[in-house]
Amino acid sequence: MTKSATQEATAKRKTYSAPALEKGLDILELLAGEADGLNISEITQRLNRSVGELFRMLVVLQQRGYVSLENGSDRYRLTLKIFGLAHRFPPVKRLTSISAPILQRLSYDIEQSCHLVIYYEGRGHVVVQQDSPSARVFSVRLGAEAPLLNTCSGHLLLSFADQNTRKQMLTRIPSQHHTDDEFDLEKVLAKVQSQGFESIQSAQAQGIQDVGYPVFDYRDQVIAALVVPFFEYFDGSRHTSIKEAHRYIKQAAMDISTSLGYEPG
Secondary structure (H helix, E strand, O other): OOHHHHHHHHHHHHHOOOHHHHHHHHHHHHHOOOOOOEEHHHHHHHHOOOHHHHHHHHHHHHHOOOEEEOOOOOEEEEOOHHHHHHHOOHHHHHHHHHHHHHHHHHHHHHOOOEEEEEEEOOEEEEEEEEOOOOOOOOOOOOOOEEOOOOOHHHHHHHHOOOHHHHHHHHHOOOHHHOOOOOOOHHHHHHHHHHHOOEEEEOOOOOOOEEEEEEEEOOOOOEEEEEEEEEOOOOOOOOOOOHHHHHHHHHHHHHHHHHHOOOOOO
16 A cells, blocks of 8 residues: 555544444543533533433433433433443453452451452442351452542552542542541551551441552552451450451462562562
8 A cells, every 4th residue: 555545544544433422432431520420411511512412322321321310310420330341351350360369368368358449430349359268257248339538448549549640539539428527638648658558447337447458560550459357256266366367468469469460679
C-alpha cells in the first residue's frame, strides 16, 4: 500500500462513527464519576443531548444491568456489572487465582476467615474470601463493599496509594460513606504507612479486630488489602494469638505480592 493510500485508510478509520454506541458509552462514562447518580434531565444537560436521544439508551442500559434506578428515585447509577466484566480481565483474574490458595492456607494457619479487598469507584470491594475451617465462623461476604474512611482495608488502600491517586480516590467516596466522626485522616494514614499494616476495631461488628496488610503488584503499587476480621473465643480455644496472626497475615500478603511480580526493596 502506498503512503497516500495508507493515510487515506487511516483517515477513514478516524471518521468511522457509531452514534448509538457513542451515546451509550457517553452515559456510562458520565455516570462512572457520579457516585450519587444523575436524573435524566441532568444527564441530558451534561451530555448536551435531548431526552429523546438518550431515553432509549438509558432503558436498554437498565435492561442489560449496566445502570439502575434506586427505589423511589429518578436517579440513574452505574451498577457493578462493568466491574464484574473487568473481574474476568486477566490482571484481576490473576490476582484472584494467585491469592485463593494462599488465603486458604492462611485461614487454616490462624483459624480465622480472611478476605482480599480492591479499590473501585470510591469504595473497596471484596474479590476473594476464605472462611475459617473452625465450626464458628465470622466472615465478610464475597462482593461486599468496604467504605474507605473507616475500615481496615480502606485505610490500607489509601495509605499506600501515591499522592495523586489518593486524592482521586477521596473525591470519589460516596456521600453516604462520610461520617460525622471527626478524625485526622492524614494522621491515620501516615501511621498505617509507617507501621506497614492496619489494626482497628471493626466499624461494622462488635468484638472484631480487623488486621490487614497491603498487597503490591509488579509496579510496586498497592493493588489490594488482605484483611482478617480477628475474634477470640471466651473459652480460649483459639490457639493462635493476634500477635502471632500478624506474622502469618504479613507473610501471606507478601506471598501474594511476590507472585504478582513485586520485588521488596
